[in-house]
Amino acid sequence: EAGVTQFPSHSVIEKGQTVTLRCDPISGHDNLYWYRRVMGKEIKFLLHFVKESKQDESGMPNNRFLAERTGGTYSTLKVQPAELEDSGVYFCASSQGQVRGEQFFGPGTRLTVL
């Protein structure tokens, strides 16, 4: 069974540009989560989808971030326009069933904004 995959693995962009990150969860997992780790700090929750609906987006830093999960399968996270402080590693995770269960994580996308 394929795990959670994320694309790209690395992205280097200039301030003001747009970047779109993609996450493919494990097939059949209704819950999809986005997290971010800024260098040296804790991994922070961004948002949670249940199928195609946003269950909780309380962790989204500002309106430059837009997450979608059309059709309840893969998800995208767009940053527009990117700022220097957006640099970090963006993790996606998925789970099935109960919300408090184990989450399966992807390898992350390392975003560098210059």
Add this chain to the structure above:
Amino acid sequence: AQSVTQLGSHVSVSEGALVLLRCNYSSSVPPYLFWYVQYPNQGLQLLLKYTSAATLVKGINGFEAEFKKSETSFHLTKPSAHMSDAAEYFCAVTNNDMRFGAGTRLTVKP
């Protein structure tokens, strides 16, 4: 509100020595607690989890953790460190979303 605090951002042990990584939690409801490990260039991998069953939880690669409600702790241990254990370890608590500690980087010296 829920949170975890990991004591020590870096821990260094000799190969064969005891590994002890500390995690304290804060939770308004009975917590579900997790330890994840991240090896270089890989995603987070679940080591073990506590979900209100046995207080001593055994995980993969010889790791275990004990849930102590009186101390609000969930420390991770391994009796004998191996070079392959060098990685970053994250403690986490979950309710609707998962809250992580800042991580502890484990170095194993030969």
